[in-house]
Amino acid sequence: MDPTTVFVVAIISATVTIVSLVLSIFGSAWLNQRNNERLFESLKNEIKAEIQKLDVKIDALDVRVSRIERQLEQLFRPTMK
Incomplete structure (x- = not known):
């Protein structure tokens, strides 16, 4: 295999890994936000x-x-008059 091809494959692999990591972080943050919203709604109802x-x-x-x-x-009305 050509060293240039290996380098390109490594760059593509690293890029895909970084993109996957970033997307998983945003996804987990979004899910955590949804969970917090449900928790606050439950507390508000309580x-x-x-x-x-x-x-x-x-x-x-x-x-x-x-x-x-x-x-x-009624008790004290007669005494007030």
Whole structure:
């Protein structure tokens, strides 16, 4: 085999190797980004669910406080007049 041919084959092989390496790095970065997006979406949904639970509890407390306020108004209304 001619030394020039061996050199050309080595250059082509090195070029293909470098291109493959670069593409694999970009591919893994893209997959990692997609995985992170899914993770953040999942966390966002969990946080929304927790906030929803807190909203229900706050609404229940608001109803109770309103009821207590009405009861206190009825109890102390005669003394205010």
